[in-house]
Amino acid sequence: MSFITRGFSGRSRDRDERLPPGQTLVSDFPVLSAGPTPEVDTADWEFTIRTEAGVHRWNWDEFMALKIDDVDTDIHCVTHWSKLGTNWRGVSLDTLFEDVETEQEYVMAHSYGGYTTNVPLDELLDGKAWVAFEFDGEPLDPEHGGPARLLVPHLYFWKSAKWVHGLVMMDQDEPGFWEQNGYHIHGDPWKEERYW
């Protein structure tokens, strides 16, 4: 009767403590897109950080020459799935902001295709966020946001903007695309900040 034992013991009692409230584990990687998948060739790709003082720019080769981190992290989607122990490679936002001087404390991430999402700057620094270009040892699929996406794993995954193109510093926190349309301005999965 091992079949019955397994069925009764595994479920809610031993809930994985890495799983935020209201989340369910998945093993695949569901795709969430709000439009056509932008096809961005790395030869044309560019990443910028715009501050009150000017614009910092990297093309793909310059970007690849930066310090690259291996990142193992859990990700949590607002649509109630979580995936534990995902593996990424990317450039830390700490590295990207090394030579950036700014008094502005908020960031709007802009993507190829027009999508935006807002994150406070202090939630992107100190090892909390990356611009990732590899998932599970493979170049990031366009479907999953390649050539590069933002990776902010401590917030719901819609904040990890696919096809990221640049960051624009802001004086005040302003809502991005989904945040204007029902989703929470902050998006902490441990506080279940899903909607307004």
Added chain:
Amino acid sequence: MEHVDGNAIAGPLAEFFAFDVTTATGRCVGCGSIAELARAMVYRSGAGTVVRCSTCDTVLATLVESGDRAWIGLRGMSAIEVRRAPSAG
């Protein structure tokens, strides 16, 4: 000029929000084209539904649903024309 509170639009908006989307037209704020909503391009994802202009790709509308809550955003349309029954007006 005096104003009244939002209860005053309950009647007109009830009629408006009961409109038949397949015959309604909207004006895109991106390119100015006026087209039937039924001809727009609709993208569904887990996060929500995005309606885009078939001429210029501008996001016309968004729908987010979660259990007993739903959000409708009409960010990309300056106006929507709905068809009324012939007797009205």
